[in-house]
Amino acid sequence: xxxxxxxxxxLITATGQRVTLRCxxxxxxxxxxxxxxxxxxxxxxxxxxxxxxxxxxxxILERFxxxxxxxxxxxLNLSSLELGDSALxxxxxxxxxxxxxxxxxxxPGTRLLVL
Amino acid sequence: xxxxxxxxxxxxxxxxxxxxxxxxxxVSGNPYLFWYVQYPNRGLQFLLxxxxxxxxxxxxxxxxxxxxxSQTSFHLKKPSALVSDSALxxxxxxxxxxGGxxxxxxxxxxxKVEL
Numbered sequence: 001x002x003x004x005x006x007x008x009x010x011l012i013t014a015t016g017q018r019v020t021l022r023c024x025x026x027x028x029x030x031x032x033x034x035x036x037x038x039x040x041x042x043x044x045x046x047x048x049x050x051x052x053x054x055x056x057x058x059x060i061l062e063r064f065x066x067x068x069x070x071x072x073x074x075x076l077n078l079s080s081l082e083l084g085d086s087a088l089x090x091x092x093x094x095x096x097x098x099x100x101x102x103x104x105x106x107x108p109g110t111r112l113l114v115l
Numbered sequence: 116x117x118x119x120x121x122x123x124x125x126x127x128x129x130x131x132x133x134x135x136x137x138x139x140x141x142v143s144g145n146p147y148l149f150w151y152v153q154y155p156n157r158g159l160q161f162l163l164x165x166x167x168x169x170x171x172x173x174x175x176x177x178x179x180x181x182x183x184x185s186q187t188s189f190h191l192k193k194p195s196a197l198v199s200d201s202a203l204x205x206x207x208x209x210x211x212x213x214g215g216x217x218x219x220x221x222x223x224x225x226x227k228v229e230l
Contacts, residue, residue, distance in 0.1 A: 002161075033217070042220060055216075058217055
C-alpha cells in the first residue's frame with residue numbers, strides 16, 4: 001500500500017457527461033501528479049500540483065482540469081466525456097519539488113468507462 | 116525531449132532463472148531513472164531508482180538495475196525469478212517541465228515467469 005488513495009475505484013458514465021476523480025496524497029506529501037493510462041497512449045502525464053499551485057502540465061485536454069485543495073487532496077475533473085477518455089487514471093504523490101529526485105508513489109487508480 | 120524505450124513487449128523466463136528487462140533512455144542533462152511494476156488491477160509500485168552514484172542500484176523484492184551511461188541503458192535484473200514476479204514492468208525517466216517535474220514512461224514489458 002503506497003499510502004495514496006483514490007476514489008472511486010470504478011466509474012461508468014455516458015458520453016457528454018462530467019465526472020470528478022479524487023486523490024488523497026501520502027501524509028506530508030506536497031506534490032500531486034495525475035497520469036492517464038490507456039491501451040493506445042500508454043502512461044501519459046497530465047498535470048502536477050505543488051502545495052495548491054499548478055507546477056507542470058502535460059498532455060491534458062482542455063476538457064480536463066484539476067485542482068489541489070488546502071488539505072492537499074486533489075481532484076481531476078473530466079467534462080464533455082468522449083469514448084476515448086475511457087482509461088485508468090492514476091494519482092501519484094511525492095514530498096515536494098526537490099528537483100524531481102523524489103520518488104512518486106502511485107495510488108490504485110480510477111478506472112473510467114465512458115459508454 | 117526525454118524518452119524511454121522498452122524494446123520487448125514480453126519477456127518469458129523459467130522460475131529460478133535470471134531475468135533481464137531492458138530499458139534505454141534519451142535525455143538531455145543528468146538522467147534520473149525509475150522502475151515501477153504493475154500487477155493486474157493494481158497501481159504502479161516503485162521498485163528502484165537511479166539518481167547518482169553506484170551504477171548498480173538495488174531495489175525491492177530482490178530486483179536490481181544497472182545504469183550504463185555509454186549505452187544509455189538501465190536494465191532491470193533479478194538473479195532468480197519467481198512466478199510471483201509475473202507482472203507489467205515500466206521504466207521511466209524524470210523530465211523537468213515548466214516549473215515542475217513529470218515521469219516519462221516506456222510502453223511497458225510484460226514479464227511472464229513459468230514453472
